Amino acid sequence: MPDIIGEYVDRLVTVEMRNRAMNHNIIGPIYxxxxxxGGGxxxxxxxxxxxxxxxxxxxxxxxVTGAGYAPEAPNGESDGPPGAAALAHALFWGLQAVPVFVTEPCHAPPVVASSQAAGIMVRDYALCRDRRMGAALSTSPERQDEVPDWAAALLDDCQPRAIVSIERLGPNEHGLIHYSTGVRPQECVDLSPLFMQAARRGILSIGIGDNGNEIGFGRIFDFMKSFHPYGRRCQYEGGVGVPTTVATDIFLPASISNWGAYGLCAMLAFLCRRLDVLHTPAIERDVLRACLDAGGWEMRYCTSRFIVDGTEGESSMAIIQLLRDMVRVNIAPPDRGLSHGTLDR
Known part of the structure; x- marks a missing residue:
C-alpha cells in the first residue's frame, strides 16, 4: 500500500510549472x-x-536548508525554509523526533519564522533534546575552513539518526556552488562536509532538490552533466557546469523542493495513520507569508510577492490540500457508502 500512494504523491510533486526561459521540461526525466x-x-x-x-x-x-545570497537575496529564498518547517512538523508530531535546523546565519531568519508559523517553536537545544520542546537551530561558521570541525562537533553533539537536505546547494566537481542557471553566488558556505561525515558514520541521508545543483543530485551526477541545460557550462568563462557531486542515500527530485518535502511529509502521515502529521493549506499560507516577511524572498525577482519558484503561493496551498486528501482517503476504513453494493472481502 505505501507504494500505491507513493506513486501518486511522486506524480503530484513532480508536476512542472516553469517559465520557458528557465530550465524547463526537465523534472520528468530527472525523476x-x-x-x-534507486531501485524502482x-x-x-x-x-x-x-x-x-x-x-x-x-x-x-x-x-539542512538555505539557498540564495546577497546582494540579490541576502536572507535566501522562499523555496527551502517552508519545506524544512513542514518536515519539522511531521517529524515532531508523527515520529516524536527532535528536529534540528541547520543553515547559514544569513538564512536563519526565514527558517525560524517558517517553523514558528508551522507551530514548531525554535528553542534552546537542551530543551529540545531533553524535553522535546520544539525544534533546535544550528548555524554554520561563516568561514569555509571552519566547517569540517563544526560539522564533526554537530554530529557528535546531536548524534542524529538522519539528515535531510531541502534546497541546499552543493558543490560541482571543482568544489564551486552555483545557482541553477550557471551563476555563481558570492560569500556562500559549502555545508557538504556535513553530509560527507554523516556518510562515514552511517547516518541515513535524504536529499530533496529541483534543479541539479542541490545536495542529493550527486546520485545521478553523470546523467545531469549530459542532460541539464547547464550541465557543462556556466555564465562565466571556464565554468564546467552546475550539477553537484554530493550524493545522499535517498534522493527525491521535485518540481519545487518544498513540494518534495511536502510529499515526504504526506507519506509519513500515511505511515503514521495520522492526517495531522501533514499541515493544512491554511498553515501553508501562514508559513509562506512568514518566510517571505522574514526575508526569504521569491527568487525570480527577489521580492516578497506570494510566490515560490515562479508559482503562486496558492499553488503550494493546493498541493497540500491534494496531498491531505490522498492521505485521508487511504487511511480511512474501506467504505463504499450506500450506493455501490456490498464490498467484496
Missing part, C-alpha cells in the same frame, strides 16, 4: 532516472519508510 537508480520504487515512499523505520521518539534529525 525517472533517480527512481531507476516510488521515491517518497522509500524516503518516508526509511525515516519511519529508523527514527524513534527523542531521536534527533538534522534538516
Amino acid at each position: 525517472d532516472r533517480a527512481r531507476a537508480e 520504487r516510488p521515491i517518497s515512499a522509500r524516503a518516508a519508510q526509511a525515516l519511519f523505520d529508523r527514527v524513534r521518539p527523542g531521536d534527533r534529525v538534522l534538516i
Whole structure:
C-alpha cells in the first residue's frame, strides 16, 4: 500500500510549472532516472519508510536548508525554509523526533519564522533534546575552513539518526556552488562536509532538490552533466557546469523542493495513520507569508510577492490540500457508502 500512494504523491510533486526561459521540461526525466537508480520504487515512499523505520521518539534529525545570497537575496529564498518547517512538523508530531535546523546565519531568519508559523517553536537545544520542546537551530561558521570541525562537533553533539537536505546547494566537481542557471553566488558556505561525515558514520541521508545543483543530485551526477541545460557550462568563462557531486542515500527530485518535502511529509502521515502529521493549506499560507516577511524572498525577482519558484503561493496551498486528501482517503476504513453494493472481502 505505501507504494500505491507513493506513486501518486511522486506524480503530484513532480508536476512542472516553469517559465520557458528557465530550465524547463526537465523534472520528468530527472525523476525517472533517480527512481531507476534507486531501485524502482516510488521515491517518497522509500524516503518516508526509511525515516519511519529508523527514527524513534527523542531521536534527533538534522534538516539542512538555505539557498540564495546577497546582494540579490541576502536572507535566501522562499523555496527551502517552508519545506524544512513542514518536515519539522511531521517529524515532531508523527515520529516524536527532535528536529534540528541547520543553515547559514544569513538564512536563519526565514527558517525560524517558517517553523514558528508551522507551530514548531525554535528553542534552546537542551530543551529540545531533553524535553522535546520544539525544534533546535544550528548555524554554520561563516568561514569555509571552519566547517569540517563544526560539522564533526554537530554530529557528535546531536548524534542524529538522519539528515535531510531541502534546497541546499552543493558543490560541482571543482568544489564551486552555483545557482541553477550557471551563476555563481558570492560569500556562500559549502555545508557538504556535513553530509560527507554523516556518510562515514552511517547516518541515513535524504536529499530533496529541483534543479541539479542541490545536495542529493550527486546520485545521478553523470546523467545531469549530459542532460541539464547547464550541465557543462556556466555564465562565466571556464565554468564546467552546475550539477553537484554530493550524493545522499535517498534522493527525491521535485518540481519545487518544498513540494518534495511536502510529499515526504504526506507519506509519513500515511505511515503514521495520522492526517495531522501533514499541515493544512491554511498553515501553508501562514508559513509562506512568514518566510517571505522574514526575508526569504521569491527568487525570480527577489521580492516578497506570494510566490515560490515562479508559482503562486496558492499553488503550494493546493498541493497540500491534494496531498491531505490522498492521505485521508487511504487511511480511512474501506467504505463504499450506500450506493455501490456490498464490498467484496
